[in-house]
Amino acid sequence: MAKRIGVLTGGGDCPGLNAVIRAVVKSACGLGWEVVGFEDGFTGVVEERLTPRVLDLAAVRGILDRGGTILGTSNKANPFRYAVHRGDSFVEADLSDQTIERLHRLGVDCLVCIGGDGTLKIAHQLAQKGFPVVGCPKTIDNDLSDTDVTFGFDTARSTATDAVGKLHTTAESHDRVMVLEVMGRDTGHLALHAAIAGGADAVLIPEVPYRIEPVCEMIRRRSARGQTFSIVVVAEGAAPAGGTQAVAESAAAIPGRGVVRLGGAGKVAADLLSQHVTDHEIRVTVLGHLARGGMPTAYDRLLGSRFGCGAVELIERGQFDHMVALQGNDIVARPLSSASVTRFVDVQGQLVRDARKLGIVFGDER
Known part of the structure; x- marks a missing residue:
């Protein structure tokens, strides 16, 4: 059955994000699947005004060595604590049910969440509510316990x-x-x-x-x-x-x-x-x-590409509520439930x- 995958980049930007997006698209297209990108992190998933972008091979051509993210990102958009305008101020509201309902309406079968501890925690919460999610760990801080290295750190x-x-x-x-x-x-x-x-x-x-x-x-x-x-x-x-x-x-x-x-x-x-x-x-x-900022190093392009391919493999196996991780020289699956645990020096x-x-x-x- 043909699949439609959604992909987003959440939290702070970092070098190597575009390498992941590219790898997700190329791997998924090789399986005959469709990929759509949500802009500005979870904002693009929550907000009806933002239409997801179709990501085909042409859309990811030439982005491997580009810094930042072609999808944009946000560290302020949490569907479970979303800032909504009430009167003269903003309040936080749980819009997770509306978010999942919108994903279903858009025909999205699975969501690939690329981000750090905050993004991966949200991904796990969505998975707990029954929506298929896989994660890719990202942070320049290199502080996620379930992966030896995060892409972005080397740059x-x-x-x-x-x-x-x-x-x-x-x-x-x-x-x-x-x-x-x-x-x-x-x-x-x-x-x-x-x-x-x-x-x-x-x-x-x-x-x-x-x-x-x-x-x-x-x-x-x-x-x-x-x-x-x-x-x-x-x-x-x-x-x-x-x-x-x-x-x-x-x-x-x-x-x-x-x-x-x-x-x-x-x-x-x-x-x-x-x-x-x-x-x-x-x-x-x-x-x-x-x-x-800036162009990602060869290591971050390599690791980001491997993570993107690994995320599609998780979807292909139906191994949701997991993220890809680097263990030694191997890309492995780790449960999202422990993805946000901080690894200290x-x-x-x-x-x-x-x-x-x-x-x-x-x-x-x-």
């Missing part, structure tokens, strides 16, 4: 590493302490990888509440050796011991978002440093969305131990 890691390298030259020229804030939400994978690969002197991550004194001591030791500059990489979720994460926007600020928007961790660390380090200028650079693990051997300070040293 973001390369961008952040390049930023550390560029800061080296300007920091050395001006004898400055440069603080680089990178994304990562509640985990420090991106910051840690970039710090090691870029040759940073300190890294502050959410998994290790930091004290500023060890970082200051590292700067003084370097100065005494004639190294008159230092690089500190700060994950956006990092916080001082006894303190809280720096928040740019609360969860309640935007109906339907459901999570806080972090920001300002780099400035918090820089302000603390400035109280103790007076013989260096301290400057903060926020990498921000630069880590999400192992503070006792080999990568952290290696970073310490390289002299990188975490702010917890005695």
Whole structure:
């Protein structure tokens, strides 16, 4: 029987999304199935005004190496907590039943949800209500527990590493302490990888509440050796011991978002440093969305393509309420019920131990 597959990209954008879309379309078309794309994440599924796009081979030609997503995305559209206009304000409403009813009306047999923990959690909730769903894990944070790697991480890691390298030259020229804030939400994978690969002197991550004194001591030791500059990489979720994460926007600020928007961790660390380090200028650079943008690396194109092919295989087998994942070198199926479990940096693990051997300070040293 001919199938009609819906596909959407939810949450934040990241490099490699188009590779997944392309692989879903090419694999499905090879089976004689039809693919339609919903725009702007779950917004395109909920809103009647948005007509899904037919995705044929012509529609995905030339998108393999393009950043972003041709379908658009949203991290504010949750069918179970959808922002609807009531009077002079917005309230959250459960529109999941209407969403499933619309999918049936559109003749969609299955939905492929490409996204991070929030998107995959919504996908699981839809599956629990009886609609066939499969997932593809995506995040530059690399923090999903059921897959060894998420596509998008390698490109973001390369961008952040390049930023550390560029800061080296300007920091050395001006004898400055440069603080680089990178994304990562509640985990420090991106910051840690970039710090090691870029040759940073300190890294502050959410998994290790930091004290500023060890970082200051590292700067003084370097100065005494004639190294008159230092690089500190700060994950956006990092916080001082006894303190809280720096928040740019609360969860309640935007109906339907459901999570806080972090920001300002780099400035918090820089302000603390400035109280103790007076013989260096301290400057903060926020990498921000630069880590999400640009052409995906070959690895992310490869992994995204494999995930897209794997998602169609799950549909072909009827293995719904599952997502594709990378285990070793194999693409495997994992239940969506555990897809949103966060994988934190192992503070006792080999990568952290290696970073310490390289002299990188975490702010917890005695």
